[in-house]
Amino acid sequence: MDTLVQKFKYAYSSENEFILVNIICTIIFIVGFCAASAILLFTGFQGQLFDLNLCFTNKCVELFYEQASTAISVSKATGASILGIFAFGSFNIACKNYISSKKASNSNIHISNVSVFLKYVGEEINKRDKLQHSTFDLLKWYNAIYPDSQEGQLKISDKYFDILKEISSLIQKSNSLFISPTSKEFKYTEHQVDAIKHYQRIGITLHIMPRLDFYEVESQIINLIETINTSFCYLDNDKSFIPGRQYR
Structure with missing residues (x-):
């Protein structure tokens, strides 16, 4: 209209x-x-x-x-x-x-692409029993990926790549602390605080939870991010790869 x-x-x-x-x-x-x-x-x-x-x-x-x-x-x-x-x-x-x-x-390009993104991600959220729609600001996620969408530009932003790298670095750091024999102890609460900050940058709002609950929610969030990156954003493996978690 x-x-x-x-x-x-x-x-x-x-x-x-x-x-x-x-x-x-x-x-x-x-x-x-x-x-x-x-x-x-x-x-x-x-x-x-x-x-x-x-x-x-x-x-x-x-x-x-x-x-x-x-x-x-x-x-x-x-x-x-x-x-x-x-x-x-x-x-x-x-x-x-x-x-x-x-x-x-x-x-028209912007409206069409936003509609497809919202519908697609909404359906993917429904497939994951630990995730709730209220957790996600999908427009913020979309704008993080495509900041110039309103001008008809659907190039994935460097900012989004940086966010993915930060999430990957956080997981690698937590893995290292978890399996490291050094005196520095892996603290899951500290991991949650850092993870919450990173996920918030793409519109995913989480809160401090019991260890097992957060682990399960984060598992499905990471899987959702990888699904979006592979199926919607068409990122290659080097840029969309998030390492597997060894911490629990």
């Missing part, structure tokens, strides 16, 4: 501009024609140009052109002005029509 309204507004605006260009050209033509006619009449009577016999020889034509040169110059200037204004106005209208069409096309 919004797209149709925009198209109507642009069409109405373009029609008004075209009428305005025609009005301006008509006024210039009338003023120029009247000025040239007045000058020609004044020159003809004052210089007795109209008293000469009809003649089409070169000398007669040169004489007429010389006597009526001012009127002819005014006519040329009028014609050039009309052509210039009409050409500029037509070009301006054509550019605006192209821009409006491009915006409408970009809007």
Whole structure:
């Protein structure tokens, strides 16, 4: 509906501009024609140009052109002005029509892609029993992936790649701490706090939970992210890979 309204507004605006260009050209033509006619009449009577016999020889034509040169110059200037204004106005209208069409096309691409994304992710959430729709801000996730979608650009953002790398790094760090024989102990609460921050960047809101509950929820979230990356975002394995978890 919004797209149709925009198209109507642009069409109405373009029609008004075209009428305005025609009005301006008509006024210039009338003023120029009247000025040239007045000058020609004044020159003809004052210089007795109209008293000469009809003649089409070169000398007669040169004489007429010389006597009526001012009127002819005014006519040329009028014609050039009309052509210039009409050409500029037509070009301006054509550019605006192209821009409006491009915006409408970009809007259609954006709306279509958002709708597909929301439906797809919603269906994937329904397949996972530990996930709830209220946990997800899907538009935030979508905008993290495609920040320029409203301009019709569906290139995956570097910011989204960075978020995936941060999630992968967090899992690798927790894995290392969990299996490491060093004195530093793996604390699941600290992992939850860091994980919550990272997931929040793509619109996934989690809270501190009992260890087993968080593990199960995070398992399904990671699986969902990988599904979106593979099936919707078309990321290659290097960029969408999230390592398996060894911590529990």
